[in-house]
Amino acid sequence: MKTLCMDSAHRHLVIVLLEDGEVKAGKALSCWKQQSETLFPELIACMDSVGWKADDLDEVMITDxxxxxxxxxxxxxxxxxxxxxxxxxxxxxxxxxxxxxxxxHVFVMLDARSSRAYAGSLNHGVFDKEECIMNLDEIKAYLKEHPDLKVIGDTSLIDMETTDIDFIENFKLLRPYARKVENIHILTPRYLKDQSAYMVK
Incomplete structure (x- = not known):
């Protein structure tokens, strides 16, 4: 089973090739606002490095x-x-x-601009605080109430040190958690900032 994994949603471009659940090749590049021109050259280089062609792929996994x-x-x-x-x-x-x-016990925060962040708390790959948008003061208050959480992502927004993330390994480990898209044609990105119901009051 050959799986292509891709993420271009935030500050990085991540490309991972899995074969039967094991990493054959992978790249995680910091390329803020350059993913569109970087994806194809890096994808081709990854595929070439293991001798894969597009027709060899059995499935694709992405962040939405x-x-x-x-x-x-x-x-x-x-x-x-x-x-x-x-x-x-x-x-x-x-x-x-x-x-x-x-x-x-991980709390993830990603910059959503205007002193806000996409946020969620996860435990072993599963959300125990659903994704939402929080302002930075709300995040600080939430973390004070949950001191056991490890905070990752754009932590500099709240004056915390950043933590390195192994995106390649994470794609591998999260394959069993992925949701199958039943109708590819109607798949759209999930933009929380367009949905007021997700705003934390």
């Missing part, structure tokens, strides 16, 4: 948001074309899941 309005769409557009042309399944995980991996 939240994240940058343009960024989420880049990997999603490529995935939809590949899966539609080859009639192979497409799977999704949350961008916040990719950051958290399967670690226990």
């Amino acid at each position: 948001g939240p994240g940058s309005y343009t960024g989420v769409r880049i990997a999603m557009a490529v995935a939809k074309v590949l899966c539609t042309r080859k009639h192979i399944p497409l799977y999704c995980i949350s961008t916040l899941q990719l950051y958290a991996g399967v670690n226990d």
Whole structure:
């Protein structure tokens, strides 16, 4: 089983090739607002490094948001074309899941601008505080109430040190948690900032 994993939703471009659940090749590059011009050269280089062709793929796995309005769409557009042309399944995980991996008691925050962040608390790859948008004061208050949480992501927004994230390993570990897309043609990015119901009061 050959799986192509991609993420372009936030500050990084992540490309991972899995074969029977094991990493064959992978790249995680910091390329803020450069994912569109970087994805294809890096994808081709990854595929060439293990001798894969597009027709070899059995499935694709991507993040479907939240994240940058343009960024989420880049990997999603490529995935939809590949899966539609080859009639192979497409799977999704949350961008916040990719950051958290399967670690226990993790709080992920990603910059949503205007002193706000996409936020969620996860335990072993599963949300125990659903994704939402919080302002930075709300995040500080929430973390004070939950001192056991490890905070990752854009932690500099609240004056905390950043933590390195192994995106490649996280894609591998999260494959069993991915949601299958039943209708690829109607798949759209999840933009929490467009949905007032997700706003924390």
